[in-house]
Amino acid sequence: MRGGLLAQFPAPLEGGSGGADVRVRRGLFAYLKGDVVLAGVVFLVVAVGSLRSVVGERTESWGVTGLGWGLIVLTCGALALRRRWPVGVGVFVWAGSGAYYLVSTYDGPLMAAFAVALYSVAAQGRLLAAVALGALAVVGTGIGTLAGNRTVNGVALFMLTGWLVGTVALGWARHTRLAFAREAEQRAATEERLRIARELHDVVGHHLSLIHVQAAAALRRIQKRSESSSGSGEEALGAIKESSREALRELRATLGVLRQVDEAAPTAPPAGLDRLGDLVAGARLAGLEVMTYETGSVDGPLPTEVDLAAYRILQESLTNVTRHARATSVTVRVEYAPDRLVLEVADDGRAAPGPYGSGIVGMRERARALGGELTAGPGPGGGFAVRARIPRTQTDGAP
Numbered sequence: 001m002r003g004g005l006l007a008q009f010p011a012p013l014e015g016g017s018g019g020a021d022v023r024v025r026r027g028l029f030a031y032l033k034g035d036v037v038l039a040g041v042v043f044l045v046v047a048v049g050s051l052r053s054v055v056g057e058r059t060e061s062w063g064v065t066g067l068g069w070g071l072i073v074l075t076c077g078a079l080a081l082r083r084r085w086p087v088g089v090g091v092f093v094w095a096g097s098g099a100y101y102l103v104s105t106y107d108g109p110l111m112a113a114f115a116v117a118l119y120s121v122a123a124q125g126r127l128l129a130a131v132a133l134g135a136l137a138v139v140g141t142g143i144g145t146l147a148g149n150r151t152v153n154g155v156a157l158f159m160l161t162g163w164l165v166g167t168v169a170l171g172w173a174r175h176t177r178l179a180f181a182r183e184a185e186q187r188a189a190t191e192e193r194l195r196i197a198r199e200l201h202d203v204v205g206h207h208l209s210l211i212h213v214q215a216a217a218a219l220r221r222i223q224k225r226s227e228s229s230s231g232s233g234e235e236a237l238g239a240i241k242e243s244s245r246e247a248l249r250e251l252r253a254t255l256g257v258l259r260q261v262d263e264a265a266p267t268a269p270p271a272g273l274d275r276l277g278d279l280v281a282g283a284r285l286a287g288l289e290v291m292t293y294e295t296g297s298v299d300g301p302l303p304t305e306v307d308l309a310a311y312r313i314l315q316e317s318l319t320n321v322t323r324h325a326r327a328t329s330v331t332v333r334v335e336y337a338p339d340r341l342v343l344e345v346a347d348d349g350r351a352a353p354g355p356y357g358s359g360i361v362g363m364r365e366r367a368r369a370l371g372g373e374l375t376a377g378p379g380p381g382g383g384f385a386v387r388a389r390i391p392r393t394q395t396d397g398a399p
Contacts, residue, residue, distance in 0.1 A: 035080045042113050043076035050108030059105045068104035071096050075113050082120040087129045093117040094133055098140055111160075115167050122171025125179070130171060134164040194365075211240050272307035273334065276314065280332065283318045289329040290318075296336030306390055309366045310334075310341055313374070316359050317345035317386045326350045327383065339392055340372075346385040363388070 050072060053065050075096035082089045097114045101107060114137060122130035138161050280290045302310070314332065321330050327349025335342035360376045363386070367374040372390035379385035 035083060038082075038116070039076055039079040042079055042116055043073070045112055046072055046076060046108055046110050050106060050110075053104065053106040053108065064103055064105075068100055068106070068108075071100040071103075072108070072110060075100070075110060079113060079116055079120075082117055083124065086117075086121045086124040087126055090117040090121040090129065090133050094136060097137075115163070118164060119167050119171040122168045123174045125175045127168075127172055130168045134168055137164060211244055215240055271311045271315075272304075273302070273310055273314075275311065276332070276334070279311075279315055279318055283322060283330065286322045288321065288327065290332065291329070292332045292334075294334045294336070298336050299338060302341065302392065306341060306370060306392060309370055309390060310343055310388075312366060313343055313363045313386070313388050314345060316363050320359055320386075321345070321347045321349065321384075324349075337392075341390045341392055343388040343390070344385065346379050346383060348383045350384075360386070 050069070053060075053068065075093050078089050078092050078096070093114050094117070097110050100110050118130055118133055118137075121133060138157070141160060142157055276292065280292055283290050301307075314334075318330065318332075321327050327347035330345060330347040333342075333344040333346075335344075360374075363376070364374045367388050367390055370390050372388060374386065374388040376386045377384070
């Protein structure tokens with residue numbers, strides 16, 4: 001039983017199995033309780049509609065009446081397991097209802113139980129089984145009509161067919177709606193995981209790359225043990241300290257948002273183009289000659305999402321130059337226009353032929369998320385160039 005019903009609920013987490021297991025059992029109890037209540041309600045409706053078999057004029061023996069009530073109890077009781085074994089319960093209810101109408105002369109409303117079972121089969125995604133059960137019910141009722149059953153005529157049979165078709169359609173519509181909702185939820189979760197991975201890649205990868213390059217440079221300078229390079233080694237070690245501190249700060253801030261615990265929120269403002277000087281200083285400490293050009297008029301503050309995306313794109317571009325380009329110089333251009341922001345990072349290093357890694361894919365996704373575009377590839381004069389255009393306001397194409 002645990003492997004069946006409990007498998008439909010989230011498994012308890014390691015290290016916290018007590019509280020999680022209690023929640024699973026509560027969910028299982030609510031799951032079963034709802035089906036038991038439904039089965040009880042259906043039984044009550046059928047029982048009220050069948051009271052004339054025990055209080056009215058006798059048209060059958062008490063043994064037959066007892067058998068009919070036993071079939072009512074078993075058929076309605078089976079609905080408590082309708083979501084666990086939808087097809088099996090549907091077949092059982094169909095057979096029990098058919099047997100009841102064959103042995104009883106009172107024809108109570110037991111068809112309501114079959115309608116609930118048929119709806120459950122379709123709602124669980126078993127469309128062919130639901131259609132087959134509905135067809136069997138119509139055929140069986142039609143055979144009874146042809147055999148001389150005065151209770152059901154051709155009009156009633158036609159109405160019964162439409163009723164069963166509508167029941168199957170409603171169940172299938174519910175299954176489709178729930179499946180679409182689950183798919184949308186899974187897609188949203190996947191997009192959120194990708195966004196988090198991109199953010200961590202940009203935040204941590206940049207600083208760790210600088211730490212690696214600066215540590216290698218400091219080690220080489222210290223190993224030379226020359227008086228002229230000792231200061232540069234100390235400067236590189238100081239840059240390593242600052243880069244590692246910044247990486248830890250941003251990582252803690254990101255993880256704090258993910259945890260959403262009642263901790264003090266980070267007081268530092270979000271990263272933006274006003275911190276471009278820090279990026280340039282870090283690249284220079286890594287041994288690059290960096291030239292920056294800012295043109296156009298800022299004309300008011302940039303939207304937060306645009307400012308952050310521009311900063312991350314420049315950060316990742318400089319990280320790629322430091323790690324992969326084997327360049328000696330890099331040019332950073334930022335163009336402010338009334339309707340857009342244009343970024344360009346070009347180096348004189350070795351241009352790698354594609355395909356490119358997740359860093360460029362993440363930058364392109366950042367630009368597209370705001371209705372912009374990003375291109376990356378070998379520059380016209382050699383080296384590698386990244387160029388991004390981001391609208392300063394949201395457009396119709398932006399999500």
